[in-house]
Amino acid sequence: xxxxxxxxxxxxxxxxxxxxxxxxxxxxxxxxxxxxxxxxxxxxxxxxxxxxxxxxxxxxxxxxxxxxxxxxxxxxxxxxxxxxxxxxxxxxxxxxxxxxxxxxxxxxxxxxxxxxxxxxxxxxxxxxxxxxxxxxxxxxxxxxxxxxxxxxxxxxxxxxxxxxxxxxxxxxx
Amino acid sequence: xxxxxxxxxxxxxxxxxxxxxxxxxxxxxxxxxxxxxxxxxxxxxxxxxxxxxxxxxxxxxxxxxxxxxxxxxxxxxxxxxxxxxxxxxxxxxxxxxxxxxxxxxxxxxxxxxxxxxxxxxxxxxxxxxxxxxxxxxxxxxxxxxxxxxxxxxxxxxxxxxxxxxxxxxxxxxxxxxxxxxxxxxxxxxxxxxxxxxxxxxxxxxxxxxxxxxxxxxxxxxxxxxxxxxxxxxxxxxxxxxxxxxxxxxxxxxxxxxxxxxxxxxxxxxxxxxxxxxxxxxxxxxxxxxxxxxxxxxxxxxxxxxxxxxxxxxxxxxxxxxxxxxxxxxxxxxxxxxxxxxxxxxxxxxxxxxxxxxxxxxxxxxxxxxxxxxxxxxxxxxxxxxxxxxxxxxxxxxxxxxxxxxxxxxxxxxxxxxxxxxxxxxxxxx
Ligand SMILES: Cc1ncc(COP(=O)(O)O)c(C=O)c1O
Numbered sequence: 001x002x003x004x005x006x007x008x009x010x011x012x013x014x015x016x017x018x019x020x021x022x023x024x025x026x027x028x029x030x031x032x033x034x035x036x037x038x039x040x041x042x043x044x045x046x047x048x049x050x051x052x053x054x055x056x057x058x059x060x061x062x063x064x065x066x067x068x069x070x071x072x073x074x075x076x077x078x079x080x081x082x083x084x085x086x087x088x089x090x091x092x093x094x095x096x097x098x099x100x101x102x103x104x105x106x107x108x109x110x111x112x113x114x115x116x117x118x119x120x121x122x123x124x125x126x127x128x129x130x131x132x133x134x135x136x137x138x139x140x141x142x143x144x145x146x147x148x149x150x151x152x153x154x155x156x157x158x159x160x161x162x163x164x165x166x167x168x169x170x171x172x173x
Numbered sequence: 174x175x176x177x178x179x180x181x182x183x184x185x186x187x188x189x190x191x192x193x194x195x196x197x198x199x200x201x202x203x204x205x206x207x208x209x210x211x212x213x214x215x216x217x218x219x220x221x222x223x224x225x226x227x228x229x230x231x232x233x234x235x236x237x238x239x240x241x242x243x244x245x246x247x248x249x250x251x252x253x254x255x256x257x258x259x260x261x262x263x264x265x266x267x268x269x270x271x272x273x274x275x276x277x278x279x280x281x282x283x284x285x286x287x288x289x290x291x292x293x294x295x296x297x298x299x300x301x302x303x304x305x306x307x308x309x310x311x312x313x314x315x316x317x318x319x320x321x322x323x324x325x326x327x328x329x330x331x332x333x334x335x336x337x338x339x340x341x342x343x344x345x346x347x348x349x350x351x352x353x354x355x356x357x358x359x360x361x362x363x364x365x366x367x368x369x370x371x372x373x374x375x376x377x378x379x380x381x382x383x384x385x386x387x388x389x390x391x392x393x394x395x396x397x398x399x400x401x402x403x404x405x406x407x408x409x410x411x412x413x414x415x416x417x418x419x420x421x422x423x424x425x426x427x428x429x430x431x432x433x434x435x436x437x438x439x440x441x442x443x444x445x446x447x448x449x450x451x452x453x454x455x456x457x458x459x460x461x462x463x464x465x466x467x468x469x470x471x472x473x474x475x476x477x478x479x480x481x482x483x484x485x486x487x488x489x490x491x492x493x494x495x496x497x498x499x500x501x502x503x504x505x506x507x508x509x510x511x512x513x514x515x516x517x518x519x520x521x522x523x524x525x526x527x528x529x530x531x532x533x534x535x536x537x538x539x540x541x542x543x544x545x546x547x548x549x550x551x552x553x554x555x556x557x558x559x560x561x562x563x564x565x566x567x568x569x570x571x572x573x574x575x576x577x578x579x580x581x582x583x584x585x586x587x588x589x590x591x592x593x594x595x596x597x598x599x600x601x602x
Binding site: 002004005008009014017018043044045046047071072073074075077133136139 | 199200535536537538539542543546553554555559562568569597598599
């Protein structure tokens with residue numbers, strides 16, 4: 001196996017793919033606001049249905065739970081699993097930031113981000129090698145697209161704080 | 174190796190005609206191209222034909238009286254003859270299209286236009302009424318399914334289909350009840366781009382004739398790999414693409430029986446397809462020009478003609494025999510690896526060297542990635558045949574497909590790489 005293959009399929013990814021977290025759609029707490037999204041990658045038929053349950057911490061909306069059902073390659077399945085761990089318990093502003101950081105990582109062609117930004121990604125930095133394979137970036141982003149859409153469907157707005165505006169970067173074209 | 178394959182010398186000579194086959198991939202690995210079902214590589218004669226046209230003969234065809242225009246027109250029409258004779262058709266029965274998909278859409282939209290009254294009395298045979306039936310098969314490429322769904326939606330016709338058996342073969346036995354007196358079109362594949370199964374065309378044509386339905390054959394996967402004689406097959410229409418038969422992209426052909434093309438109304442209209450144009454109305458050119466509106470893909474057509482001539486020179490019996498041996502080797506390769514399941518016939522009778530498969534526990538994309546790492550190019554996904562994949566309960570497969578330039582050594586590399594797939598993903602350790 002070449003080293004780029006080993007970078008692509010890091011052990012973290014293989015582990016998440018074989019034993020994914022958050023798989024199996026569940027209803028969130030009764031007082032939570034729910035949103036659901038179904039996303040398909042038309043080129044390969046990979047699918048994910050992701051459900052998000054939002055609560056509040058003080059006045060800030062937070063992700064209380066993520067659950068999902070899907071089928072697809074190890075990259076797409078591991079990515080949703082990692083996402084589940086990353087965003088559960090986070091407030092929507094943090095979720096927005098981590099999602100943007102992950103998207104930025106996918107545009108680095110495998111070079112990775114600076115250390116500080118990568119720290120925020122936890123296990124998701126394992127996807128750095130995916131960015132070397134243009135055909136697989138879509139796989140890694142499928143779950144993130146579903147998360148964004150599911151949150152939008154809840155109708156709960158992401159609080160636009162000064163810090164969010166300062167740390168959110170535009171996705172490169 | 175079996176005695177029906179091209180000899181080592183013959184095969185080396187064929188491969189030397191394809192410059193791309195000599196290139197290497199990441200880390201200097203040799204290319205093992207097993208994705209000819211998606212698109213084939215091109216021999217020098219095709220590349221040279223296009224180059225020569227632009228360098229020596231480029232001019233607008235079918236207009237102008239200067240010498241270049243004459244030479245360009247002659248080269249363009251000569252290519253039509255090469256393609257027509259390659260598939261057993263008359264030259265006036267071959268319409269240039271951009272690809273097979275465009276050819277299928279052309280027939281479907283012509284029927285739509287006939288339904289709207291265009292083409293007058295002669296075109297009534299193409300008109301559909303609500304409740305009429307269009308029959309396809311569950312094995313179709315989306316190109317031979319979606320245009321018919323759209324035609325049905327525009328006309329009130331109903332789409333029905335012939336199923337596929339567990340081996341991936343068309344359920345010919347269903348023709349008797351699926352094709353009825355209401356059936357106006359029977360559109361079916363000559364060879365599946367997923368299962369590799371080759372259709373026995375005769376019962377389809379016989380059943381369609383018995384009920385007065387038009388037959389439309391998707392010959393995209395058969396023309397590059399098997400001897401095809403459209404007159405002998407007796408179908409009404411057929412389509413195929415240049416890029417899958419060693420020719421360029423951007424060109425394909427629609428075959429229509431002369432009498433049908435003559436009666437069929439045009440789809441795209443404008444320049445080059447008319448007789449007399451007044452401010453009030455227009456009369457149309459006879460086929461095939463009636464269906465070739467606007468400036469044509471002249472260089473590509475000439476390239477497709479050169480590809481047909483190249484294959485004819487090799488001899489399609491020899492090509493088919495070589496590929497039959499490769500089919501056996503491919504089937505043998507996948508059968509030798511545990512936990513690999515084939516979608517399609519596992520016997521070599523009436524099948525192409527196109528083998529789609531799933532590896533238990535490993536998604537097709539991941540299979541393709543491991544093979545790619547060994548320099549082996551296969552296609553992964555649903556191959557534009559979602560209903561067929563659904564029929565087998567899978568979303569995606571990996572597909573290895575060979576062509577005349579494929580070698581036994583390449584299949585051995587594929588087998589070796591496939592052997593390592595499950596272990597890489599942590600199975601069987
Ligand atoms: C059986 C079959 N039909 C139709 C098509 C469509 O061909 P094209 O994309 O060249 O129009 C293909 C190619 O993928 C095919 O394999």
